[in-house]
Amino acid sequence: MSAPASGLAQIGKSVFVKGELSGSEDLYVDGQVEGSIALKANNLTVGPNGQVKASVEAKGVVVQGRVEGNISASDRVELRKSANVVGDISTQHISIEEGAYLKGKVEIQRADGK
Amino acid sequence: MSSVSQNFMKLFRGSSGSETVPEPSSQKLSRRSSGLGELSRTWASAEGLCILDLGSTSPTNIRLFTGRGHRIYSEDLLTSSTDPELLTKDEQGAVVLDSRKFLADNLVYPAAHFDVVLCWNLPDYLDESLVKPVVGRLWSVLKPGGMLLAFFHTRDAGPDSPCHRFHIVGTDTLEMTKIVLRREARRGPTGAVHTAITDGFQLQRVFNNRHIETLFRDFASIKFFLARDNIREVLVVR
Numbered sequence: 001m002s003a004p005a006s007g008l009a010q011i012g013k014s015v016f017v018k019g020e021l022s023g024s025e026d027l028y029v030d031g032q033v034e035g036s037i038a039l040k041a042n043n044l045t046v047g048p049n050g051q052v053k054a055s056v057e058a059k060g061v062v063v064q065g066r067v068e069g070n071i072s073a074s075d076r077v078e079l080r081k082s083a084n085v086v087g088d089i090s091t092q093h094i095s096i097e098e099g100a101y102l103k104g105k106v107e108i109q110r111a112d113g114k
Numbered sequence: 115m116s117s118v119s120q121n122f123m124k125l126f127r128g129s130s131g132s133e134t135v136p137e138p139s140s141q142k143l144s145r146r147s148s149g150l151g152e153l154s155r156t157w158a159s160a161e162g163l164c165i166l167d168l169g170s171t172s173p174t175n176i177r178l179f180t181g182r183g184h185r186i187y188s189e190d191l192l193t194s195s196t197d198p199e200l201l202t203k204d205e206q207g208a209v210v211l212d213s214r215k216f217l218a219d220n221l222v223y224p225a226a227h228f229d230v231v232l233c234w235n236l237p238d239y240l241d242e243s244l245v246k247p248v249v250g251r252l253w254s255v256l257k258p259g260g261m262l263l264a265f266f267h268t269r270d271a272g273p274d275s276p277c278h279r280f281h282i283v284g285t286d287t288l289e290m291t292k293i294v295l296r297r298e299a300r301r302g303p304t305g306a307v308h309t310a311i312t313d314g315f316q317l318q319r320v321f322n323n324r325h326i327e328t329l330f331r332d333f334a335s336i337k338f339f340l341a342r343d344n345i346r347e348v349l350v351v352r
Contacts, residue, residue, distance in 0.1 A: 103189050105188075108181075
């Protein structure tokens, strides 16, 4: 996915947000975010221009840009080939494309607690 | 052997940075690894291990270890060692890498944290000024009894031996992909995007058995495996 679907909440390329972001809908970030992002039942996509310096909590996370911070996803995390992640990842499922960069821990947490 | 400054000029000439990428899939090689075979028995029989992979990010390795319920840390030390901010001068005025800054930003973990460290060919390609400090740090972050696997080129390998990334595809089988460095895409005067492929990391030195023993002298034991394909494997226990 290289462009967000219409109707999706977006932070555009030129936008910089500092603080605590939370919501109950899917979010596409292609700008800069510092602080924290909490979308417990929804999905976060960090676009190719996205620069996120924040802790992330969401249902699903797709990274195409840069994330500096821990990622906690109740369902899945996808690192695309252009992803650059510095931080720990905790999720049920993970998919990493060849070429993605990760500096940090990957821990799989099953829903049944195993 | 290239100097530190020459290596950096090769890596960073005309660019704002570099990234490490594997070559296309047609360049993959397969390798039987006795050291890996012995180490595999550890993670096959244990649960919840803490593993540190010091190569470039490998989806294959991450999938393997997380699928078995282990925690895996990925840290590409070779790429981190190319940070231009590490350049400094020693007492003689020679350009070296600042090992204190390097260890302040990398391998930052609690003591006795890891059960297994996959060092791969790191000592062969890492800058001289970083090798001993990195091994010292690895000793401290390994649990007592923890194991470290490292590969060393023999002299027959030759000075132009390419730097490979190792992916675990079987209990004693590795898939090797050659690492190249790609300068970040940048726009030329016409606005067109340029991406240049440069040579990968250069072999910095050839360790003999005595050098390897000295390098790991603080560890409890060291086991050498017969060299195969001009690569000597070593399994070290803390």
